[in-house]
Amino acid sequence: MKDLSSVELAALPPILQLRAVSQSFGTIEVLHDLNLSVARGEFVAIVGPSGCGKTTILNLLGGHIAPTRGEVVRDGKARMVFQQDGLLPWMTARQNIELGVRHLPQGSARDNKVNELLALIGLRDFSEHYPHQLSGGMRQRVELARALVSEAEILLLDEPFGALDFLTRLRLRGELVRLLQEFPRTVILVTHDIEEAAHLAERILVLGERPARVNCELRLDAPHPRDVTDPIVVDAVRRILGEMGLRE
Amino acid sequence: MRFVRGVDTRDFSNEWSLLKSFAVSQRSVSIWPRLLLPAVAVAVALAVWWVLSSTGVFPGTLFPSPADVWAGMSEELRTGRLFDDIVASLFRVVVGFGLGVLLGVPCGLVLGHNPLARATFLPGVNFFRSLSPLAWLGFAILWFGIGDVSSMFLIFMATFFPMVLATLAAVAGIPSIYFRVARDSDLSGIELLRRVTLPAIMPQLVTAFRVTAGIAWVVVVAAEMNGAQEGLGFAIIDARNALSPDLLVANMVVIGLVGVVLDQILARLSRIPSLRWGFER
Amino acid sequence: MKNPTVAYVAGAIAVVAVLGVLRLKPWQNKSGPTPIVSNANTAQGPTVSGEPQEVKVGFLPVTCHLTCPVTDFATRTSKANHFASMRFTDFPTVVDALKAKRIEATFMIVPLAMKLREQGVPVKIVYLGHRDGSEVIVRKDSPAKDLRALRGKTFAVPSKYSNQYLVIRALMERQGVAESDIKFVEMAPPDMPGALATGSIDAYFVGEPHAAKAEMDGTGRVLYYAKDIWPHFISCALVVHEDLINSKPEVVRDLVRGIAQSGEWAETHRVQAATLVAPYYRQKEKLLKFVLTTPPDRVSYRMLTPTDEDLQKIEDAAVKSGILKNDVPIKELVDRQFIPKDIKPANIVMPAKSGGPS
Numbered sequence: 001m002k003d004l005s006s007v008e009l010a011a012l013p014p015i016l017q018l019r020a021v022s023q024s025f026g027t028i029e030v031l032h033d034l035n036l037s038v039a040r041g042e043f044v045a046i047v048g049p050s051g052c053g054k055t056t057i058l059n060l061l062g063g064h065i066a067p068t069r070g071e072v073v074r075d076g077k078a079r080m081v082f083q084q085d086g087l088l089p090w091m092t093a094r095q096n097i098e099l100g101v102r103h104l105p106q107g108s109a110r111d112n113k114v115n116e117l118l119a120l121i122g123l124r125d126f127s128e129h130y131p132h133q134l135s136g137g138m139r140q141r142v143e144l145a146r147a148l149v150s151e152a153e154i155l156l157l158d159e160p161f162g163a164l165d166f167l168t169r170l171r172l173r174g175e176l177v178r179l180l181q182e183f184p185r186t187v188i189l190v191t192h193d194i195e196e197a198a199h200l201a202e203r204i205l206v207l208g209e210r211p212a213r214v215n216c217e218l219r220l221d222a223p224h225p226r227d228v229t230d231p232i233v234v235d236a237v238r239r240i241l242g243e244m245g246l247r248e
Numbered sequence: 249m250r251f252v253r254g255v256d257t258r259d260f261s262n263e264w265s266l267l268k269s270f271a272v273s274q275r276s277v278s279i280w281p282r283l284l285l286p287a288v289a290v291a292v293a294l295a296v297w298w299v300l301s302s303t304g305v306f307p308g309t310l311f312p313s314p315a316d317v318w319a320g321m322s323e324e325l326r327t328g329r330l331f332d333d334i335v336a337s338l339f340r341v342v343v344g345f346g347l348g349v350l351l352g353v354p355c356g357l358v359l360g361h362n363p364l365a366r367a368t369f370l371p372g373v374n375f376f377r378s379l380s381p382l383a384w385l386g387f388a389i390l391w392f393g394i395g396d397v398s399s400m401f402l403i404f405m406a407t408f409f410p411m412v413l414a415t416l417a418a419v420a421g422i423p424s425i426y427f428r429v430a431r432d433s434d435l436s437g438i439e440l441l442r443r444v445t446l447p448a449i450m451p452q453l454v455t456a457f458r459v460t461a462g463i464a465w466v467v468v469v470a471a472e473m474n475g476a477q478e479g480l481g482f483a484i485i486d487a488r489n490a491l492s493p494d495l496l497v498a499n500m501v502v503i504g505l506v507g508v509v510l511d512q513i514l515a516r517l518s519r520i521p522s523l524r525w526g527f528e529r
Numbered sequence: 530m531k532n533p534t535v536a537y538v539a540g541a542i543a544v545v546a547v548l549g550v551l552r553l554k555p556w557q558n559k560s561g562p563t564p565i566v567s568n569a570n571t572a573q574g575p576t577v578s579g580e581p582q583e584v585k586v587g588f589l590p591v592t593c594h595l596t597c598p599v600t601d602f603a604t605r606t607s608k609a610n611h612f613a614s615m616r617f618t619d620f621p622t623v624v625d626a627l628k629a630k631r632i633e634a635t636f637m638i639v640p641l642a643m644k645l646r647e648q649g650v651p652v653k654i655v656y657l658g659h660r661d662g663s664e665v666i667v668r669k670d671s672p673a674k675d676l677r678a679l680r681g682k683t684f685a686v687p688s689k690y691s692n693q694y695l696v697i698r699a700l701m702e703r704q705g706v707a708e709s710d711i712k713f714v715e716m717a718p719p720d721m722p723g724a725l726a727t728g729s730i731d732a733y734f735v736g737e738p739h740a741a742k743a744e745m746d747g748t749g750r751v752l753y754y755a756k757d758i759w760p761h762f763i764s765c766a767l768v769v770h771e772d773l774i775n776s777k778p779e780v781v782r783d784l785v786r787g788i789a790q791s792g793e794w795a796e797t798h799r800v801q802a803a804t805l806v807a808p809y810y811r812q813k814e815k816l817l818k819f820v821l822t823t824p825p826d827r828v829s830y831r832m833l834t835p836t837d838e839d840l841q842k843i844e845d846a847a848v849k850s851g852i853l854k855n856d857v858p859i860k861e862l863v864d865r866q867f868i869p870k871d872i873k874p875a876n877i878v879m880p881a882k883s884g885g886p887s
């Protein structure tokens with residue numbers, strides 16, 4: 001998110017790479033010969049229809065599964081943020097966020113960091129609440145916070161706002177942008193929400209039906225924060241819809 | 249717009265008040281009926297019992313009258329025998345059940361995590377679970393003599409296997425996402441067990457505790473047929489031998505009451521804040 | 530999350546500790562798990578006669594075992610051995626306790642003692658419990674005058690190993706009632722009066738006080754007194770493990786003398802005997818008095834030396850009925866050496882009103 005031009009970005013060695021990766025579950029081939037390269041600090045969105053293999057890509061990138069064929073290269077720690085229920089329900093918001101700062105020595109440094117994060121996501125008053133006492137939006141904030149305080153350089157977001165209503169979703173997008181400005185990270189955002197991708201990402205990959213291939217790739221250079229109604233965003237949405245054959 | 253550090257709080261404050269009102273309403277609605285309704289039910293039952301026995305519909309040879317039972321109970325209270333019996337039974341149940349939990353939960357954890365161990369031992373666990381503790385009575389006396397230890401053994405046999413199965417099922421049902429999160433946070437070994445696996449199954453364990461403690465308390469009557477000289481179960485058998493149905497019913501009443509209290513105590517475990525998640529939504 | 534966990538664990542430990550203390554009562558030296566005298570290891574030790582010992586003697590709360598608690602009472606302050614009576618609720622448990630040597634002396638139905646001997650458990654009959662003291666009970670309104678009237682009916686006995694069962698079979702034969710004509714069920718004696726009253730059984734044969742109970746309740750009447758079928762009927766005997774006989778013969782001698790003298794006392798102090806044992810039995814004094822006095826020859830505590838003839842007769846019946854496979858030689862089964870020549874009544878000072886077992 002720093003003000004690096006795309007040229008500069010491309011010059012750095014990639015932090016994540018899929019090289020000719022294929023993935024099968026039993027007889028079903030989900031990914032076929034997929035290539036992907038993500039630069040350090042880049043915000044990449046992957047959109048595609050449900051079931052096309054988006055989560056599978058994240059699992060491969062995060063090292064949770066090994067590819068059937070091909071190679072995954074990752075230069076740094078990665079952390080997943082899930083669509084929902086990624087918080088441990090027996091821990092308070094504070095304890096859940098603390099899970100992210102386990103690399104810091106116990107003590108005031110850790111506490112300060114957590115408090116800072118709680119304040120930043122506006123949940124200071126809810127720090128001792130358990131996840132079931134929080135709304136869906138609050139829970140996703142805590143999840144984001146937990147990922148953002150961690151030492152992981154790569155965030156793998158799997159439809160992080162998918163379970164939320166439109167307004168909350170919109171609000172949290174703004175919050176994610178704000179947090180990323182505070183804690184810069186490489187982000188892979190998986191979503192079926194085209195507008196969300198256009199709103200947030202610097203690069204958008206549109207996947208087709210299974211077995212997934214990259215149908216088209218788009219770059220958006222508009223600076224953050226963007227507005228949903230920003231012509232660049234609207235235009236990107238229009239182009240993606242066209243690409244997917246969904247425009248009237 | 250109200251902002252706190254740049255964050256719009258309107259949606260949250262809304263939810264917060266909702267949350268509070270829920271907590272309050274839960275308390276204010278339930279406290280009186282929760283105490284009053286059972287009391288009314290008991291009073292009605294007692295009245296029916298009294299009418300049936302005093303009109304002779306239910307003669308004393310078939311079932312003692314409330315007055316007889318009350319006399320029997322106060323006699324047991326006066327001699328202190330009732331207290332000793334309660335202590336003896338509770339001691340056996342608490343130790344037998346405690347051992348069942350202490351050994352059953354770790355075994356369940358192992359079986360839940362390890363498919364090979366599960367395949368090996370699960371049939372055996374189900375086999376032993378099917379055996380009534382009464383079946384062990386003879387061996388219990390031969391191995392552990394008459395008295396506390398053999399009763400505890402019988403109660404252990406009645407609680408250990410259900411506890412293993414409950415733990416196993418709970419472990420097998422932990423969503424894999426929790427282990428993902430744990431791995432992302434570099435939790436492993438004992439810490440993984442303490443901070444993830446155990447808390448994840450705790451609500452189900454608490455429910456299992458209640459069920460198994462109930463089993464243990466039911467089994468106490470059988471477990472004291474081993475020549476024990478004290479205990480509520482023994483008192484039941486002894487009252488039957490002594491041809492005193494009044495004492496029999498008095499002890500039945502006490503067993504039931506203690507059972508209710510035991511369950512209430514264990515039910516309180518579900519109020520531990522870090523366990524609430526398993527009992528809400 | 531850590532603090533509550535610690536608190537709950539501490540709470541659980543505290544509960545166990547408190548219950549343990551209340552249960553084991555460490556402040557009472559004598560109480561708690563009293564070691565039973567003459568376990569395998571203590572049996573080897575030198576037994577200086579005159580050194581007081583406590584020996585547990587098993588019994589069930591039936592009048593056949595009445596001399597057991599009487600002896601307990603008589604020896605409770607004794608300078609010599611105290612024969613502590615230990616109440617059981619059923620014979621299988623008595624057998625298990627005897628096999629496990631948790632008790633080494635007990636009262637027991639005679640055929641069961643024979644069965645044990647046949648199975649290789651080294652027990653000996655050293656004395657008898659009482660004579661007679663069992664009745665065949667039918668419903669009050671039953672027209673039955675003999676067993677022929679009970680054809681096709683249900684008849685309860687306490688156990689197939691009870692002498693009652695053997696005796697009733699002998700009587701059936703005499704009256705020409707076929708084995709299959711009467712349906713026998715085994716039933717716990719306390720359940721018999723109720724089962725008779727509600728009609729689930731038509732007759733039963735059992736030791737006192739379970740027979741008298743139906744009479745007192747007004748639901749049953751006596752069809753036969755045991756003595757009418759089998760004079761000097763034997764139900765139970767005092768059975769001692771051979772290990773005790775070998776290691777401490779003088780203790781066994783003391784025990785048999787105590788039991789014999791208690792019997793003589795009970796024979797002559799029937800009302801007091803009922804009062805004395807009621808708390809040991811935890812039964813109603815009124816019922817026990819009824820049994821011991823209505824009529825007085827309902828039970829007898831004399832002639833309690835088991836004769837070879839008595840035992841042979843029971844054994845023959847047992848073999849015939851199939852509960853024993855082979856004859857156990859009677860002299861292997863009985864040991865009469867401990868029975869005193871002349872039996873004086875025990876010297877019993879009746880307790881104050883609220884006396885009873887500790």
Ligand SMILES: Nc1ncnc2c1ncn2[C@@H]1O[C@H](COP(=O)(O)OP(=O)(O)O)[C@@H](O)[C@H]1O
Nearest residue numbers: 025026030048049050051052053054055056057
């Ligand atoms: N562990 C698995 N075993 C078998 N099939 C799987 C597994 N994980 C995913 N799949 C299949 O792979 C396809 C893609 O799944 P996924 O990556 O979750 O899609 P989405 O794009 O909705 O996230 C689906 O058809 C799914 O059924």
Ligand SMILES: [Mg+2]
Nearest residue numbers: 054055056158
């Ligand atoms: Mg998915």
